[in-house]
Amino acid sequence: MATDASAVIPCEEAPAVDDDVRRRIFRCVLLHRLMEERIMLLYKQGRIPGSVYTGRGQEAVGAAAGVALSADDVVAPLNREMGCHIARGVTVAHIFRNYLGRATGPTGGRDGNMHFGVPEQGVFPLVSMLGDLVPVMVGAALAFKRRGEPRVALTFFGDGAFNCGDTHEGLNLAGALNVPAVFIAQSNRVAYSTFTERSMRNPVLAQRIEGGYSIPCPRVDGTDALAVYSTVREAVERARSGDGPQAVEALTVRMDGHAAHDDARYMDRELLHEYATRRDPVERLAARLIADGMSADEVASLRDAAAAEVAAGLAEAEAAPAPDPATLEQGVYASPVR
Numbered sequence: 001m002a003t004d005a006s007a008v009i010p011c012e013e014a015p016a017v018d019d020d021v022r023r024r025i026f027r028c029v030l031l032h033r034l035m036e037e038r039i040m041l042l043y044k045q046g047r048i049p050g051s052v053y054t055g056r057g058q059e060a061v062g063a064a065a066g067v068a069l070s071a072d073d074v075v076a077p078l079n080r081e082m083g084c085h086i087a088r089g090v091t092v093a094h095i096f097r098n099y100l101g102r103a104t105g106p107t108g109g110r111d112g113n114m115h116f117g118v119p120e121q122g123v124f125p126l127v128s129m130l131g132d133l134v135p136v137m138v139g140a141a142l143a144f145k146r147r148g149e150p151r152v153a154l155t156f157f158g159d160g161a162f163n164c165g166d167t168h169e170g171l172n173l174a175g176a177l178n179v180p181a182v183f184i185a186q187s188n189r190v191a192y193s194t195f196t197e198r199s200m201r202n203p204v205l206a207q208r209i210e211g212g213y214s215i216p217c218p219r220v221d222g223t224d225a226l227a228v229y230s231t232v233r234e235a236v237e238r239a240r241s242g243d244g245p246q247a248v249e250a251l252t253v254r255m256d257g258h259a260a261h262d263d264a265r266y267m268d269r270e271l272l273h274e275y276a277t278r279r280d281p282v283e284r285l286a287a288r289l290i291a292d293g294m295s296a297d298e299v300a301s302l303r304d305a306a307a308a309e310v311a312a313g314l315a316e317a318e319a320a321p322a323p324d325p326a327t328l329e330q331g332v333y334a335s336p337v338r
């Protein structure tokens with residue numbers, strides 16, 4: 001589905017978001033989109049071990065939330081938030097090294113493209129069990145609070161994860177301990193192939209987070225990167241200033257299947273068409289940059305720069321060594337049983 005520039009709805013005006021921030025977010029959403037497109041090609045060529053989970057349509061959320069954090073904050077992105085890794089300073093090459101299973105990648109070639117992070121850069125790896133990152137990040141936030149450090153811990157959960165007990169235990173604990181944690185609900189309407197309305201009586205997560213846990217939870221259009229940034233930034237600063245846990249519900253649509261094997265034939269075609277043509281997060285931000293005075297040439301050169309960054313990062317990752325089979329048990333057992 002090609003994007004018709006005249007059909008795209010630009011991001012809302014956001015004069016408070018300065019130029020540098022806009023450019024940083026645009027780089028992150030672009031890299032997210034372009035890297036995943038390249039990864040899908042590599043996957044189809046059989047060069048990616050494991051499966052591939054994309055965040056097409058949701059790029060604005062992870063990227064803007066990542067940019068909204070300060071340097072000392074920590075974040076645990078999920079598998080549809082590659083732009084968040086980029087926003088925190090993880091390099092394109094490092095992410096590609098994970099997808100290509102290289103020895104020098106974040107998991108040393110052990111991961112099937114999901115459970116990677118760079119903790120020394122404040123990016124925690126994903127835990128597969130839905131909802132489990134909520135209590136993990138409450139723990140991080142509790143540590144910051146007890147040490148008197150003005151730092152914030154942020155994580156995401158999908159609407160499917162909101163049906164898991166650990167999410168609720170974590171939200172409850174965050175409120176009871178009044179910790180500086182921020183939770184982003186990625187409401188993308190579907191969990192695998194189950195639509196949210198079929199798995200919950202009340203699918204408005206913001207109401208349940210506010211009503212159930214007394215955690216403020218504004219709702220925001222998750223395809224509008226500048227709106228997500230402004231809303232998350234306020235939540236982060238409230239958490240940092242001692243107001244306790246905060247949440248934001250980002251409304252999006254998952255544009256691809258759950259993973260590369262899933263053609264998403266159960267999704268509503270008209271809805272996907274509407275989001276692809278009018279609400280593509282990358283194009284919405286490009287349209288806003290142009291509406292606010294950036295020339296089309298400059299936008300094109302930012303796109304070219306991102307494409308060059310992807311090509312260079314991939315070349316660097318391809319040149320990296322494969323893991324040595326002799327290291328197979330390293331990091332698997334505390335003390336290998338012979």
Ligand SMILES: Cc1ncc(C[n+]2csc(CCOP(=O)(O)OP(=O)(O)O)c2C)c(N)n1
Nearest residue numbers: 128129130158159160161164188190191192
């Ligand atoms: C506790 C638990 N139950 C089931 C699964 C299997 N599973 C993996 S992803 C997924 C759907 C997740 O949906 P959602 O949280 O809405 O995130 P989305 O995939 O839409 O981004 C399921 C059921 C799991 N990983 N953990």
